[in-house]
Amino acid sequence: MGLAGSEEGFPDSIAGLMDRTGFGPKKVGPIKSWATRSGLIRGKALTDEGRILLGVDPGLRSTITEWLMHFHLSFGANGFAHIPESPADWGGWTYLVFQFLPEHPSFTIETLTTASSSIFDDDPRLFRSNYPYALRAYTDRDALASCNLVTRDSDGTYYSGESRIPPPALLGYALAKLWERDFGETQSVPTDFILDQRMGLGPLLGVGRSAMQEVLDAIAAEGFIEQRRTVAPFQVVRRWVRPIDMLARAYA
Numbered sequence: 001m002g003l004a005g006s007e008e009g010f011p012d013s014i015a016g017l018m019d020r021t022g023f024g025p026k027k028v029g030p031i032k033s034w035a036t037r038s039g040l041i042r043g044k045a046l047t048d049e050g051r052i053l054l055g056v057d058p059g060l061r062s063t064i065t066e067w068l069m070h071f072h073l074s075f076g077a078n079g080f081a082h083i084p085e086s087p088a089d090w091g092g093w094t095y096l097v098f099q100f101l102p103e104h105p106s107f108t109i110e111t112l113t114t115a116s117s118s119i120f121d122d123d124p125r126l127f128r129s130n131y132p133y134a135l136r137a138y139t140d141r142d143a144l145a146s147c148n149l150v151t152r153d154s155d156g157t158y159y160s161g162e163s164r165i166p167p168p169a170l171l172g173y174a175l176a177k178l179w180e181r182d183f184g185e186t187q188s189v190p191t192d193f194i195l196d197q198r199m200g201l202g203p204l205l206g207v208g209r210s211a212m213q214e215v216l217d218a219i220a221a222e223g224f225i226e227q228r229r230t231v232a233p234f235q236v237v238r239r240w241v242r243p244i245d246m247l248a249r250a251y252a
Contacts, residue, residue, distance in 0.1 A: 039072030039079065048244045056251045063146040064250050067166040070144050071174050073137075074098070074204060080181045083199045088119045092127075093134060095119060098203045101150070101160045108157055109135075149206050163206040169250035171215055172224035175201055176243035191216070191227065191234040
């Protein structure tokens with residue numbers, strides 16, 4: 001975090017990063033990739049999100065930070081771009097979050113490998129080798145375990161659907177980013193559009209449709225949105241100005 005926030009910015013080359021950190025090539029490559037995919041740096045500089053974290057959570061220890069990184073990591077290297085026809089089009093991580101986990105409240109590596117083999121052309125041995133490392137991002141205490149999006153028991157069975165919902169301000173930030181992606185500057189949309197949004201907030205949080213209404217209620221209670229439910233179709237009205245303002249408030 002400190003490198004990207006310095007006057008020189010984040011080094012363009014692996015060699016430059018090695019020189020300034022003292023780490024070897026096997027560490028600096030993943031560090032830069034992780035920071036980029038987590039939405040914290042873009043090119044050589046910190047993003048708006050990265051600048052906030054540098055000031056309030058440079059060690060990336062907060063549960064809020066873990067959720068923020070999860071939001072961005074779930075879209076691979078594509079960020080909040082226009083979504084593909086299938087989550088699998090953006091790779092294994094996006095497939096895991098938006099397609100596999102909602103359909104599998106419990107699973108094993110073999111279950112995940114079998115499902116992935118029906119989607120991707122890669123050798124199943126590659127899935128068996130790589131998926132444990134990907135899932136550790138959600139079960140390792142030094143990664144994103146505070147989200148509780150995925151847990152693992154002593155027998156090697158994984159579970160989803162029991163995530164710890166983050167604060168309303170962070171929920172508002174995520175909703176706003178997804179809103180910009182799908183609805184642009186539109187001021188209001190039918191509530192069903194949010195509840196059923198493809199690659200939307202529900203699967204990002206690991207919750208179903210009914211729980212998503214509770215999420216909207218929490219965001220509305222903070223004044224970030226207004227819910228109009230007097231006459232059908234019910235509507236959600238945006239009341240935020242900038243998504244990044246809600247992220248800053250989440251850390252306040």
